[in-house]
Amino acid sequence: MKKKTTILGLLLCLASLTWAQQNEWENPTRYEWNKEKPHVDFALYENTEDARTEDYSRSPWIHSLNGTWKFRYAPSIEESVKDFYRTDLSEEGWQEIAVPSNWELKGFGEPIIRNIQYVFSPNPPFIDVENPVGTYRTWFTVPAGWDEREVMLHFGSISGYARVFVNGKQVGMTKASKSPAEFNLTSFLKEGKNLLAVQVYRWHDGSYMEDQDFWRLSGIERDVYLQAYPKLTIWDFFLRAGLDDNYKHGVFRGTVDLREFSGNRMKQGMVKLELLDKNGKKVWAQSRRFDREKQEETLSFSGTVSRVNQWNAEHPYLYDCVLTLADVSGKPQSVTACKVGFRRIEIKNSKLLVNGVPVYIKGVNRHEHNDSLGHVQSRDIMMTDLKLMKQLNMNAVRTCHYPNHPLFYKLCDKYGF
Missing domain, CATH: 2.60.40.10 (Immunoglobulins)
Structure with a gap:
């Protein structure tokens, strides 16, 4: 038994060394770096009346970075911008892109629809096809009155392997789409203008796990904002x-x-x-x-x-x-x-009860997808889906393998799903 344990340990060590020498986007032991641990989605307000609205625009401690960013698309890693994070880098010739969006629906690269087949050869964790890269840059100023607070950068979802830089220094890395990626920016910020630069590879080792029957799209696809917390x-x-x-x-x-x-x-x-x-x-x-x-x-x-x-x-x-x-x-x-x-939800005598009343689940499958915006969601899109479901007497939603936009869950609670 001891000999088998020793051999297993050596194999694990060799595997770790092998992965350590791989490209980061093909290394499953490096799925994130310097990210904040997950926590509930919320905003802080100055009074109860504003807090009850759950409207982030009424919080003095939320600053949206959504809008038009500078963008460079490259069909492969080799052709991508290597020094994209430099504060003195010229942006002449760069194109622009809306954030949030999927770059394939903005004229960069092609959307792909697959079911059970991978886009690349099934040899995890490696990617053997040309890997498109999207590079983003935007300048921002920290709102007045935030000096004594801790400042977080929030990405609602980035589809792809993403490295995040602020003022030329790497802040963190994330590979998990459809879930928030938060980074503490406090020590990276300066007075006046600050540069946020993000580079996203379309495919990575996590793409094996995120393989689903839906359109494959890339980029910063949910809201981006700064959030300030008291000490x-x-x-x-x-x-x-x-x-x-x-x-x-x-x-x-x-x-x-x-x-x-x-x-x-x-x-x-x-x-x-x-x-x-x-x-x-x-x-x-x-x-x-x-x-x-x-x-x-x-x-x-x-x-x-x-x-x-x-x-x-x-x-x-x-x-x-x-x-x-x-x-x-x-x-x-x-x-x-x-x-x-x-x-109160229970199962009694093989029946599903809600508040003591037997119910039938009449559910529908829903992907976060729109014919013109791709994976980007808006309140109008969500409400259109929920109204149609109610008209068809649905009372449950299957959210297709991944966390949906936080607003969607709040709307489900409000309208009875």
């Missing part, structure tokens, strides 16, 4: 809204994770959770004090909401859960909010 901030939260055994009263549980950045001076304070009905009436509230000197990071909440309004497909009632971070005196420092619906 002590709400960072993640998990909310669960269920029903008691009689399906009458709401059973609410939640956890809130705090994150402290270097330079934080607020060591004590409190986090308050409130549930508001559609009329803005408070139906439940609870506060938890914290002391950062004791290294508390996760705060737990629980309680009961009497005679709660249930969520179901026919009447998708939602409450606003407002989360407030306050100092020791109770003065709010930042606010965010999330919609929650109280429901």
